[in-house]
Amino acid sequence: MKKILALVTAVILTAGTFVGCSSGNKKTEESKNLNSLERVKKDGVLTMGLNDTYPPMEFRDENHNLVGFDIDLGQEIGKKLGVKVEVKTNDWKGIILSLKSKKFDMILSTMSITDKRKEEIDFSKPYIVGGQRIVVKKGNNTIKDVKDLKGKVIGCQLGSTGEMSASKIEGIKELKKYDGVTEAFNDLSVGRIDAVIADGQVGGYYLKKRGGDLILLDAKLTDEPVGIGFRKEDKELREAIDKALDELKQEGTLSKLSQKWFGEDVYK
Template sequence: MRNFKKAIVSLVMIIFTVALFTGCGNNSGNETQNSLEKVKKAGVLKIGLEDSFPPMEFRDSKNVLQGFDVDMANAIGEKLGVKTEFVGTEFNGIVLALKSGKFDVIISGLSIDEDRKKEIDFSEPYIENSQIIITKVENDTIKTSKDLEGKIVGVGLGTTSEKVAKELTGLKEVKKYDKTTEELQDLLIGRIDAVIVDEPVGKYYISADDKKGKYTVLNEKLTSEPMGIGFRKGDKELEEAVQRAVNELKEDGTMSKISAKWFGEDIYK
């Protein structure tokens, strides 16, 4: 009888445990499936970004967040009928933060590459990006990537710039930075010889009034890597809604206006 009672208790515990884990699994799936519904219900789209990547996203002298991605994200929010909330995040941990639910999407100059596609989903590309080399204007010894042999090169920690630098042979050192502004400043004061960075950043810095005549952007493009909006795996409803919004912004000319504002040209022609 005692053994029978034990068997009944064990069976009940097994059923309870199975039901508990099944319920947890279903809730997890529903969270992803219903994220668009949650965004609309809350009236807020939370966006993860790293705020020192001009002209994509950065803070001005008054600490106001601005940039191409910021303007695009706000326009997407308007299309969805919700407010936008920007969540500052170190770029090296931005994918993990998305997966953990810290925010709904990544809009932060995020390059689409195969490693990231294993972790998250992407929108269609909204910018065709590439990695370029920046040197100090006085340095005429570096003309191409081959001239980086024996040199110290700065890259963004966790970025595709870091991956590109690792593939180059003969570098003396690859120095990693949390913020693009820091590596460009180190370049000016001579702590490093060159910076590998996304093309929009290079173009922005050589055109800014206080940076003119200080940097040289080499003609060589090291990669072709389009930028996209990042989503949690399987978050299809939100992804489709955001993609529709971006398509509409291209069609109504909003993306062209944002491009002209930050790049000085319409990249969507």
């Protein structure tokens, strides 16, 4: 009798295992058949990757909360798609690799659209136009333009378009590369470097917060359209977010975010 009961129990457990595996495999197959937009809507979550050292676009406030223009923009995009937005921070130098390995659905982190990056990923339409500027210490009258950087020690953020622009400047003494642009500003403030190459909007915001020890020069090195990065196969998600960006601009939401973070409407 015990042997019969044991045999019946084993059969039931085995059958249950097969049913469980079958159900799990079915869900996996269903997920595989969904395109990027369908998958995000089914899960109810859109994940965005960013590097949190780029004020006013994405940074930590005094309470260590993640804030900034891109954070607010991500939330507005989530509302348009009808999903929650989850933020995942990442080292800037490895952010494209993390996107391609599916750590998150998109990069929303003030990423300039370049031909080199377009070889690896796709971009949304530009949602803002940035550009590299020169930051110097207040009272330094020896640097007024790009040509004055000859023989100087320059700082920039590693892996950024600021690094790309700085590396093209002829005759500089040394180019120091930092994980975060705030570290470069700190070194500039104490005299370890002579100037920083950074995005103008980022530089302008950060300098206001510092109390006036650094200044942003008028000279502009580049004009850089900024977009949201996607895996090349995620066409449907990219198109849906392009549509959301159009609507947010038409409704005036982007202008409101610009006023909030930059103190002006850059969309006029």
